[in-house]
Amino acid sequence: MKRLILIIILFFTIGKTEEKISRVKVFYHNPDEISGLLKLVAATFVRDYPNNYVEVIVESGGIEEIKKSGLKYEVIVADLAEYYRKLLGDGKGGVFGNYYLYREIYQSILALQSRFPALVKVDSLPTRSIEGRALYTVKVSSSPGSNNGRPEVLISGAIHAYEPIGPSLCMSDMIYLCERYASDPEIRWLIDNRQVYFIPVMNPDGYVYNETYPSRMWRKNRRNNGGSFGVDLNRNYPYKWGYDNVGSSPTPSAWNYRGTAPASEPETKAVVDFVNGHRIRTWHNHHSPNDVLLIPFGYIDSYPWTDTIVYWTMCREESLLYGFNRWGNSYRAYGYLVNGGVEDWAWCDSATYRVYCLVPELGMDYWEGLNDSSKIVNVCMRMLGAELYLIQVAGFFPRILSIAVNDSPPGGNNDGVLNPGERARLRITLRNKAVVDTAFGLIGYLSTNYQRVSITDSVGGYGNVIRLTSAVNSSDPFVLACSTTAQPNDWVRFNLRLVWNSGNYQKTLPCSLRIGPISAVEEEGLFPISDFESMI
Secondary structure, eight states, rough: OOOOOBOOOOOOTTTTTOOOOEEEEEOOHHHHHHHHHHTSSOOOEEEETTTTEEEEEEEEEHHHHHHTTTOEEEEEEEEHHHHHHHHHHOOTTTTTTSSHHHHHHHHHHHHHHHTTTEEEEEEEEOSOOSSSSSOEEEEEETTSSOOOOOOOOEEESSSTOOOOOHHHHHHHHHHEEEHHTOOOOHHHHHHHHEEEEESSSSSSSHHHHTTTOTTOOOOOHHHHHHHHHHHHOOOSSSSTTTTTTSBBBSSSSTBOOOOSTTOOOOHHHHHHHHHHTTTEEEEEEBBBBSEEEEEEEESOOOTTTTTTHHHHHHHHHHHHHOSSEEOOHHHHHOOOOOOOOOOHHHHOOOSSOOOEEEEESSSSSSSTTTOHHHHHHHHHHHHHHHHHHHHTSSSSSSSEEEEEEEOTTTTTTTTSSSTTTTTEEEEEEEEOOOOOEEEEEEEEEEEOOOOTEEEEEEEEEEEEOOOOEEEEESOOOOOEETTTOTTOOOOEEEEEEEEETTTTEEEEEEEEEEEOOOOOOOOOOOOOOOHHHHOO
């Protein structure tokens, strides 16, 4: 059965004292009961559970509406502002507890640039927020001060002001990449061959406003609508802006108010101009909560026409790495539609490449970890593999799938195993994990330090290897000679150096072959090859 969880967010008006905000568990028999109820009740969705109940955050009047509906409910937290105040105790940790304040993000990225000036460049977008705040950007690259032409990646957060996990993830990713650049060959290769950009806070005014907003549940920016505040920035992007009044609202006080025109908000324009001025290929725009991974389309219940399999491949891989509960477009995953959203614009309407933008909705609550840093660390560490995957697949990224030995006569006994005293031809199958790039003119150079195997032909041609496909050097195999003194069951360690695009790129992959009755592959890469990947 489809999960029809309609998310309708709280709105707040100018000059009005914040109403009491509560967290409520609502039980239902079928999804229509919840969608019908939430048409009447302003509620922030927290998460749904498989045993027919949801948790929502509502204003005080919402509880009365739930009661009138006849649905069974249970108030979990009567006053969120008081609840958070008690969680933070004496307040020494600050109003955001273990999450970054806006000013702390700026201080932290400047400190990172100071520690790693050869890898980090801090900047801000030319267009500022309504209240004049900067949308800070951080570039992590081996050439941070210039454009080296390498594939570009974008990682962002806090387009909705009450989703602080995004800035934490951006900071965690940046620190991880920089601190491991010198010691981890795989991280070093990524930073040498990619340009990774971060926008930790896409909605700085709303984010800062939550510092003084007791429930911390402000969502929109701080546009003065004349009687209410705020535009939902994730309904303000140009593609399918205002497509209907279901996926966004024309009403200024509504939680999903789309603004007066496409990209009417300076925060939206800043990001649009940035993306259009670069060649971003993959993008994570982090939200929370519920551990769901969203992809286009948001404005209708459909998927990208020509690239559905690419998105599904990315979702499958990231789900294996992080452990998402489910993935799909917003209607399939949640039961609601979004028009004017980031991910649809990125794929359909950005000025350069089609940008593969995915929306990870992370954690179990908006402010989970407020007083327990281990919960924030857990999300960041679980998500790390998916973040690195996003960086990998922005350009050609090879992995070894298999090694095949051809030891046909006269050089061998034709058993498909490299035995002592045999000559053999070696075919190594590669897979291009990239969602965008083709490797043109890919050539492999095989080497080994194993003294009892000599490589008499170390060069193998692969031709052009397009995205998400495999290639094998069948017509140009490597040729080996195994000494009679080689010991059965010894492992021969090889390095396969790959060069492509006229020598502009190269990467070395380790692999192994067993002498004797068994041949096998051992790959010492960043991640193991998934079962799913080997099937597509």
